[in-house]
Amino acid sequence: MSAPNRPISPLYLVLAFGYAFLYAPIVLLIFYSFNESRLVTVWAGFSTKWYGELLRNEQILNAAWLSLRIAFVTACVSTVLGTLAGFAIARYKRFPTRGAFLGLLSAPLVMPEVVLGLSLLLLFVALDSAIGWPSGRGATTVTIAHITFCLAFVTVIVQAKLASFDRSLEEAAMDLGAKPWKVFCVITLPLIAPALAAGWLLSFTLSLDDLVVASFTSGPGASTLPMVIYSSVRLGVSPQINALATIMISVVALFVLLSGWLIFRQDKARRG
Amino acid sequence: MKSRRKGSGPFIPWSALAPYLWLLLFFGAPLAIVLKISLAAPVMGQPPYTPLFEATKDGIEWLINWDNYLLLLDDPLYIAALLNSLKIAGISTLIALLIGYPMAYAIARAPESRRGILMMLVILPFWTSFLIRVYAWMSILSTTGLLNSFLLWLGVIDAPLEIIYTTFAIHLGIVYSYLPFMVLPLVATLSRMDMTLLEAAADLGAKPWQAFLRVTLPLSLPGILAGSLLVFIPATGEFVIPDLLGGPDALMIGKIMWTEFFSNRDWPVASALTVALLVLLVGPMIALQSARKRDANAETPQARGEAA
16 A cells, blocks of 8 residues: 555554553663662662662572573473474364364463462362372472463464465475475474474563462472562562563563564565 | 375374373363362361362262352352452453554554564563563552652642552553553454555545444454453453552452462362353353454465564
8 A cells, every 4th residue: 555644644643652651661660770769759860779789689589590490491392382282283174172172272372360370279289189299389380380371372373374384395395205204394394483483482481471370380489580579569669670670671672672673684585 | 185185184183192181281170170179168288178079888979069159159249359350351451442443553554664663562562571561550650659749740739649559550550561462453453454445435435434434443343352352351360460559459350369369278269269250251262262263264374474
């Protein structure tokens, strides 16, 4: 459509308001993380002292390290499982209990977190008293819980990629005598790699961010970063949390901008 | 046609096995256990509930206890919390739609070269921590917060307003946190729309607002439905927002479940509440599922490529 800008200009105003609404709280948070004063509303000059205090806060550092490890394992396992599931759905249009499988895959996407967390905790307790595993709760149970809801997100992404996938390359490889697993490894996997990367990053982020499910499925001694942030935030606004938030937001923004740039470059190369 | 033959078969494909088993064990089984425990009675000990049946010499004796559900019906607190959750989620969804629709419309009508960056700007907040974004509003809304200080400085008000710990703050938090979920499906449907329809409407004498009401709006209904459900369903069970931005009297089901579980340690009642919440949400969830399916069927591969 080559409609000129004329009918669009009031819409840009709408967009400006929308983006202001989305970004103003984040910008203010970042701004006040450099505030000398402990009070949010009083600007007492530029300072990075809250960052220094943050880096000396053992509890937060330990929790961050735990969260990163959980997120890493979660992202890897859910990418593998989610890719398998996405492949099964995209390639096999009919098999027994496919409907039930689809239901199991899509329900965790919208299930309220409290429901997921509570039900998984009850499972872990029941398993523990029945077969003695998992004995107690901690990083392992949180990771299992995170994989359960992340794998559904990976499946959606992989399935969408496979649906718009040109299968003639696979067929050509097969005609040339490649075995199915070789076709999958040499042709399919590299072609859907961007979807895998997106799924991995999404799982990593979701796991790193989760408070509710982790609170239910974790045990004493295994507090994830969101759990520590939550218990601190409940008591009110804290400049250390502002500093932590700024670091987290910067890392995420960097990642998103980088991947956006990579996609942009890929698009440009493809269009020629 | 080798590929067609592979598309259906009498067996579950090998690639589905591992995720299937995982989801049965860690998603299906837990829900069954919730149902089971909602029919048990609380006891002191570990686990803090009674078994559902006992093996006696005459066979199996069922020990079903309906008390938890009777309690839910009997105590007005629970009913009120369920209704209030639906109400808060419903109103927030409506507000999100009113803000999200114009945004999505503007993005969908923007030049294609700019659409990618505009979409990314909507998605970016979604990638940053949910907890942090809710927390950001705490420092804005509190009585000594930025908004109150700003209004006091302007002289609009004499005393700080009670904004945080109100229902309004909960609505604001939900709309803010879930707005991307509303905008994204709307952009997808709106940018897929055939623009020649609008030209045809204009040629036939429709004014722009008439064309909008009678062409654009009906055509974007699938997006409206999907976006609204994506906001409504999680908002109904929301815990963090009512806990941090709502007052102690903020009656939302997610918060009550949390309290029953962690503070009162009444697992059977918490389970019964979970079952009640699921029953309430199963309708919207099925609607979302069928909306997705319809959308996927309507989508051409080319349009999908553009929306991505």
